[in-house]
Amino acid sequence: MNVIEVEDVWKKFMIPHERKGSVLDAIASTLSLFGGRRSIFEEFWALRSVTFKVPKGGSIGIIGENGSGKTTLLRLIANVMKPDQGRIHVDGRVAPMLELGLGFHPELTVKENIVVFGAIMGLKRNKLRKQTDSIIEFAELKRFEDAPLKTLSSGMQMRLGFSVAIETDPDIFLIDEALAVGDMEFQQKCLSKFKEFKNGGKTIVLVSHALDLVKEFCENSLLLSKGEVISFGETETVVNEYIRRVQGP
Amino acid sequence: MLEHREVIWILVKKDFKIRYRSSVLGFLWSLLNPLSMMAILTLVFSLLLRVGIRNFPIFLLTALLPWRFFQIGTMQSTGSIAGNPSLIKKIYLPRHILVLTSNLASFVSFLIEFTALLPVMIALGMTVTLHILLLPAVMIIEFLVVLGISLALAALNVFYRDFYQIWDIALQLGFFLSPVFYDPSIIPERYQFYYSLNPMTRIIESTRKILFYNVLPTLFDLATPLLTALILLAIGYAIFRRLEPRFAEVT
Numbered sequence: 001m002n003v004i005e006v007e008d009v010w011k012k013f014m015i016p017h018e019r020k021g022s023v024l025d026a027i028a029s030t031l032s033l034f035g036g037r038r039s040i041f042e043e044f045w046a047l048r049s050v051t052f053k054v055p056k057g058g059s060i061g062i063i064g065e066n067g068s069g070k071t072t073l074l075r076l077i078a079n080v081m082k083p084d085q086g087r088i089h090v091d092g093r094v095a096p097m098l099e100l101g102l103g104f105h106p107e108l109t110v111k112e113n114i115v116v117f118g119a120i121m122g123l124k125r126n127k128l129r130k131q132t133d134s135i136i137e138f139a140e141l142k143r144f145e146d147a148p149l150k151t152l153s154s155g156m157q158m159r160l161g162f163s164v165a166i167e168t169d170p171d172i173f174l175i176d177e178a179l180a181v182g183d184m185e186f187q188q189k190c191l192s193k194f195k196e197f198k199n200g201g202k203t204i205v206l207v208s209h210a211l212d213l214v215k216e217f218c219e220n221s222l223l224l225s226k227g228e229v230i231s232f233g234e235t236e237t238v239v240n241e242y243i244r245r246v247q248g249p
Numbered sequence: 250m251l252e253h254r255e256v257i258w259i260l261v262k263k264d265f266k267i268r269y270r271s272s273v274l275g276f277l278w279s280l281l282n283p284l285s286m287m288a289i290l291t292l293v294f295s296l297l298l299r300v301g302i303r304n305f306p307i308f309l310l311t312a313l314l315p316w317r318f319f320q321i322g323t324m325q326s327t328g329s330i331a332g333n334p335s336l337i338k339k340i341y342l343p344r345h346i347l348v349l350t351s352n353l354a355s356f357v358s359f360l361i362e363f364t365a366l367l368p369v370m371i372a373l374g375m376t377v378t379l380h381i382l383l384l385p386a387v388m389i390i391e392f393l394v395v396l397g398i399s400l401a402l403a404a405l406n407v408f409y410r411d412f413y414q415i416w417d418i419a420l421q422l423g424f425f426l427s428p429v430f431y432d433p434s435i436i437p438e439r440y441q442f443y444y445s446l447n448p449m450t451r452i453i454e455s456t457r458k459i460l461f462y463n464v465l466p467t468l469f470d471l472a473t474p475l476l477t478a479l480i481l482l483a484i485g486y487a488i489f490r491r492l493e494p495r496f497a498e499v500t
Contacts, residue, residue: 013498075497079341082494096339103335107270108263119259120342 002091003172003203004054004077009086011072011227014041046072047083048227054220056091059204061214061235063242064224070207073224074098074174077205092171092203093122097161104157106150110141113149114164121168131167139163140186158182162190173197176207191217211239253343257350264354268325279362283313284369290430302432304461307375310366311460312429312453315391318359319449320420322392326351326399327416331407334500344493345486348403352396360388370460380459383466387455390474394448397481404492407499428453448477 047069054060062070075081076088078096104113114132123131136145139159144152152160159182165173173194182190194204194217208214214221214235221238223230231241269275287309295305302308329351330337330344337344371377406412427449436444444450451474455466 075338078339080338081497094341096341098339103333103339105263105267107267112263112266116259116263117340119256120336120340125255125259 001056002053002089003056003058004091004205005087005089006050006052006073006077007087007089009047009050009073009076009083009088010045011047011069011076011081012084013044013046015044046227047076050086050224050227050229052222052229052232054203054205056203057198057201058220059198059206059218061218061221061238062205062207062224063209063211063214063221063239064230065246067226068224069227070224071098071176074176074205074207077172078174090172093168094172094174095121095165095168095170096174097165098174098176104149104160107148109148110136110145110152110160113160117164118168121164121170123168135160135163135167138166138189155182155186159186166193170202172203172205174205174207177209211242215239253346256342257346257353260346260350261353261357264350265357268354268358276358276361279358280365283310283317283362283366286313294430300431304374306373307370307461308457309430310370310373311457312427314359314363314366315388315452315456316424316427316429316449317362318355318391319395319452320424321358322352322355322395323398323402323416324413324420325355326395327402327406327413329399330403330496331410331500337500338497344496345400345489348399348489349396351403352392352399355395356388356392375460376463377460378463380463380465384456384459386471387452387459387466390471390478391449391452393478393482394452394474397478397483397485400482400485400489404489404496407492407496423447423449428457445473446477448474448481 050069050073052060062073064070072081074096075098076083077090078094078098079090080096080098104117108116111132114135115128118128118131118135119125136142139156139162141152141156141160144156149157149160162182198204204218206214206218218235220233221235222232223238223242225245230245231238269278272278274281287306290309290313291306294300295302326348329347333347336342336347367377402412402416426444426447433441433444433450433454451470455470455474458464458466458470
């Protein structure tokens with residue numbers, strides 16, 4: 001059974017050009033939002049006909065150069081963006097770990113952020129108190145629990161994001177380079193947690209430039225370049241293909 | 250909407266906290282602001298220009314409070330999408346919830362302001378009658394007006410931040426085009442129809458009838474803003490839905 005199915009997905013972005021035209025131009029481009037034509041935007045296809053599937057309990061790595069569409073793909077799976085063409089089917093609850101943190105609010109304290117983002121991600125209020133403690137413990141932020149988030153280092157914020165995501169017990173984890181800012185000890189802690197999840201039948205999608213991590217962790221991988229799938233299959237083969245492409249003939 | 254009520258409530262509390270964080274007087278400002286406005290306007294219109302309206306402070310407050318909710322509710326929510334890029338880009342949450350919670354936070358603030366200033370108004374000579382039971386209906390109609398406008402503004406503001414400035418100016422104009430410091434009867438007959446298109450006209454008039462004149466608002470007083478509210482909601486929601494798919498790309 002597949003928990004993620006991505007079928008012939010295309011995603012287009014409009015790159016705005018800083019050509020500040022007349023008021024009429026601005027009005028025309030505003031109208032283009034509503035389906036009109038004339039605009040000062042250039043089309044850019046971030047994903048072209050991407051197709052792949054991830055079975056339940058599978059783990060897939062997404063690799064490729066900067067701007068190849070990895071994060072866009074993750075955002076589509078997280079339902080934060082919609083594809084222009086094609087179909088994405090996701091079965092189960094998703095915990096997106098896109099970039100740093102979960103979008104925490106800098107002015108709120110660690111505890112308050114846990115309440116807000118725990119609720120958004122589906123933690124139930126009656127269990128929250130107990131879970132807050134275990135989130136803070138896993139993130140090792142006991143001393144900072146009443147400090148505004150803005151006073152935390154980026155690594156600490158990432159740890160908090162991870163801990164909240166883990167506690168929501170999702171079916172699918174989407175991870176975008178987030179591990180990179182954690183120290184080695186915390187990375188190890190997360191990795192063993194992920195292995196535990198994987199064994200428990202959860203699905204993991206990992207976007208990373210750390211090829212060793214991808215090799216260690218994902219049985220399958222997807223190589224993207226300029227929005228197109230270059231290869232999809234066993235991680236070893238795909239990573240080698242990527243290295244070959246980078247090094248050139 | 251119901252399945253999200255827990256999240257909505259938590260987000261309202263968050264909004265509320267953030268508004269008053271790092272300020273010493275906090276919520277007290279919400280009371281000082283309308284009171285000082287009342288004092289200034291009373292000074293100008295009652296003492297200097299000698300507008301002959303009895304108990305002018307109450308006449309003002311019964312309009313200033315609903316006007317403040319209209320102003321703050323729509324202004325705060327205009328940035329509720331554009332000002333939350335991390336939330337929009339990282340987690341899926343039905344986006345209209347952000348506009349709704351912003352409006353709800355302003356609404357709660359309005360209710361507290363109103364309750365806190367009620368004793369002040371009574372001390373200044375306002376009589377409370379049973380008509381006040383109709384006031385919640387007026388407030389809810391105003392909430393719907395605010396929500397409709399906010400949905401449109403919040404969505405448009407994602408693409409063009411100009412809408413924030415445009416609305417700011419529109420509100421300044423609206424303050425004078427609503428019967429805050431004068432009686433609507435001073436508007437010439439031939440403009441009355443256009444004048445009453447402003448939903449705030451009937452909302453302020455209804456509030457004033459209940460609290461100041463101690464009479465019941467007419468069906469017309471309530472039905473017109475309600476109808477306007479529903480039309481604004483339909484338009485606002487349509488604009489919001491139309492623009493929503495691209496929020497994460499632009500914020």
